[in-house]
Amino acid sequence: MGLKANLIFWARQFPFVFPKHIITSCTDWIAEQKERKGVYFAQRGPWVKTIFEANFFQHGEPKTLGTPNEKAFYLNRNYPIEKASLFYLQNTYLMGHKGLVLTADHQVFQEFSHHFGISTLKKFLRKNPFYTFTGKAQKVIGNGAVLVSPESHNYYHWLNDVLPRVKIYESVLDQIDHFCISSKVPQKFLDVLPHFGIRKEKILLINESEKLHFDHLYVASLPGSEGRSPQWAIDYLRDKLIKPGKAKSPSKKIYFKRGAVAERMVLNEDVLIQTLQNNGFEIIDPDQLTIDEQVDLMQQVKVVIGVHGAALSNLLFSPDHTAVIEIFSPDYFRTDCYYTLSSALKLNYWYVAGDKPAGAGWGDIVVPEELLLNTIKQVNG
Secondary structure: OOHHHHHHHHHHOOOOOOOOEEEOOHHHHHHHHHHHHOHHHHHHOOEEEEEEOOEEEEOOOOEOOOOOOHHHHHOOOEEEEOOEEEEEEEEEEEEOOOOEEEOOOOEEEHHHOOOOOOOOHHHHHHHOOOOOOOOOOEEEEEEEEEOOOOOOOOHHHHHHHHOHHHHHOHHHHHHOOEEEEEOOOOHHHHOOHHHHOOOHHHEEEEOOOOEEEEEEEEEEOOOOOOOOOOHHHHHHHHHHHOOOOOOOOOOEEEEEOOOOOOOOOEOOHHHHHHHHHHOOOEEEOHHHOOHHHHHHHHOOEEEEEEEOOHHHHHHHHOOOOOEEEEEEEOOEOOOOOHHHHHHHOOOEEEEEEOEOOOOOOOOOEEOOHHHHHHHHHHHHO
16 A cells, blocks of 8 residues: 555544444435536446335234233334345445444444444444554455344344345345455354355455455345344245255244353253153254254244244244244343244244242243243143
């Protein structure tokens, strides 16, 4: 990099401690650029194309034999789904595991990075003032496409935030040289990419502190909003991952083992497992299975029980009318993931709230066995 280019690069990051501006709408930004720079630029500059129109979801009432928690489900009974778009940008930066996309003068596009209701992008950047600053940026030759989003090494977010974006890239798939993916994503997640038409040599892993510069970058909308997967994304994943002719008559009853995880433990899981085994349930540790094996397993299942967590993402691959019993902790009663997914798939959805013993850690619960067994009886009819 020459002296002039070096000076421009450093000047564009000034004042170093915070991005120049946060762009709330990439579509509006593109329109402003075209209006300001004129017809020639408009024909050759960035563009946006709507791939899926906005929609609206209406879900039925969830079922429980315990005390209903209507408040927890209220906001996820009815809600809009935003349209999904394909963006083409020029002279652009991509940075870190959050998948931040920045303009050449270091304005950040807000809509390409989830923040999961914990902190807005603006608050995150104020708490991490040097996050977008680097002493160097790597120039990448060729056309890039963003498949980076926060927590994409988590199974739920890989399935629901990352893979559906490939659908949005379909019209330009043969023009993409580099699919940018977080380096934290485990190999078994990467192993399914050939199902989506992405060859190994086109995968470009990006590190947390890495800043890449592209002359040409495609960016797909993030599907859904902290859960709430759109119907097109659900249909796309099922089409790509469920193998034709693999479906069997569903007969299995399974429990997704929570195990010794870092948080949200089932404190009576050993006893619970014994009870469920006595009632014909298989105990499944999804970490021991490939994604393809998990998909094949789900095609054989008629009843699924699991504590709210990434393992329940496998509901995506359930046959019609599969019964699901989701177990919640009072500390983390999130209904925008598997309740909404179950409803979209027309599954038979039930839920049970765990008990919170005195002195238990955040998210830790004891599952009420009698309530769960009665729910299973109700599900089985």
